[in-house]
Amino acid sequence: MKKSFLFISCEEAHHICDKRQYGEATGWERVKLGIRLSWCRITRAYSNRNNKLTEVMQKAEVDCLKNDERDKLKKQFEEELAKHQ
Amino acid sequence: MPKHQLDPNNWIKLYSDYLFNYTITRVNDRVIAQDLVSETFLAGLKSMANFKGEASERTWLISILKRKIIDYYRKINSNKGKAEVRMNYNSDTDAEGDWLEERVADPFDKTAEDKLENLELGDAIYDCLGKLPEKQAEVFKMKTILGYDTETICNELEITASNLWVIIHRARTALADCMQKNWF
Numbered sequence: 001m002k003k004s005f006l007f008i009s010c011e012e013a014h015h016i017c018d019k020r021q022y023g024e025a026t027g028w029e030r031v032k033l034g035i036r037l038s039w040c041r042i043t044r045a046y047s048n049r050n051n052k053l054t055e056v057m058q059k060a061e062v063d064c065l066k067n068d069e070r071d072k073l074k075k076q077f078e079e080e081l082a083k084h085q
Numbered sequence: 086m087p088k089h090q091l092d093p094n095n096w097i098k099l100y101s102d103y104l105f106n107y108t109i110t111r112v113n114d115r116v117i118a119q120d121l122v123s124e125t126f127l128a129g130l131k132s133m134a135n136f137k138g139e140a141s142e143r144t145w146l147i148s149i150l151k152r153k154i155i156d157y158y159r160k161i162n163s164n165k166g167k168a169e170v171r172m173n174y175n176s177d178t179d180a181e182g183d184w185l186e187e188r189v190a191d192p193f194d195k196t197a198e199d200k201l202e203n204l205e206l207g208d209a210i211y212d213c214l215g216k217l218p219e220k221q222a223e224v225f226k227m228k229t230i231l232g233y234d235t236e237t238i239c240n241e242l243e244i245t246a247s248n249l250w251v252i253i254h255r256a257r258t259a260l261a262d263c264m265q266k267n268w269f
Contacts, residue, residue, distance in 0.1 A: 022229075053264060060207040064102040065101055065102055066231060073123055077096070077097055080127055
């Protein structure tokens with residue numbers, strides 16, 4: 001068995017960890033990440049912090065404007081701003 | 086020389102999402118929240134001469150927004166008395182007598198303290214988001230807050246998927262650092 005088949009770099013592990021936060025890591029990627037997590041302290045620390053960030057984002061239920069909503073707001077405001085300048 | 090100055094040209098870019106989040110957590114309606122934010126910016130523009138420069142631009146806009154939200158609630162409360170109160174009772178005869186229990190507050194529902202903590206958490210997140218480079222904040226919001234899929238963001242911003250993940254990685258790392266200092 002080739003080493004690269006199961007072992008991934010720290011950067012790749014971080015990338016998979018990021019994708020996992022959005023449910024976009026494949027099953028095979030999750031297996032490779034799991035193996036890396038079992039022995040790499042740095043990846044484990046990154047993963048814990050990443051999971052915590054996802055957790056607080058979900059808990060806070062923050063919201064923001066969609067692009068079309070912001071564009072509408074911007075247009076309205078710029079029309080008014082032009083009158084003041 | 087005042088400590089802070091107003092630059093309305095940057096208001097939408099810098100504060101629209103923050104003010105919108107502040108409003109929607111308090112009024113719970115997207116359209117009303119957008120209207121209140123829009124009214125806040127317009128009121129800010131009209132009262133720029135009153136700005137003393139003691140508070141930051143964002144704090145000043147929030148103080149205007151708070152008044153707008155209070156006015157909104159005053160307005161709907163004054164209309165409430167005129168409205169007819171209707172209550173739908175359960176028509177299921179098997180459940181007769183159970184209706185009162187079904188309508189008591191859910192003990193597992195969020196308490197006022199939870200809500201307050203979440204509002205503060207939201208503010209802390211927005212403080213940290215405000216420190217990110219514009220592009221990182223934009224991609225992060227689209228991906229994490231609005232929940233857009235990778236392809237949609239890539240098409241809209243004309244970036245590749247690998248570009249997107251690099252941006253997301255940098256944004257998440259910076260945010261986690263910032264939240265660690267301010268919240269975790």
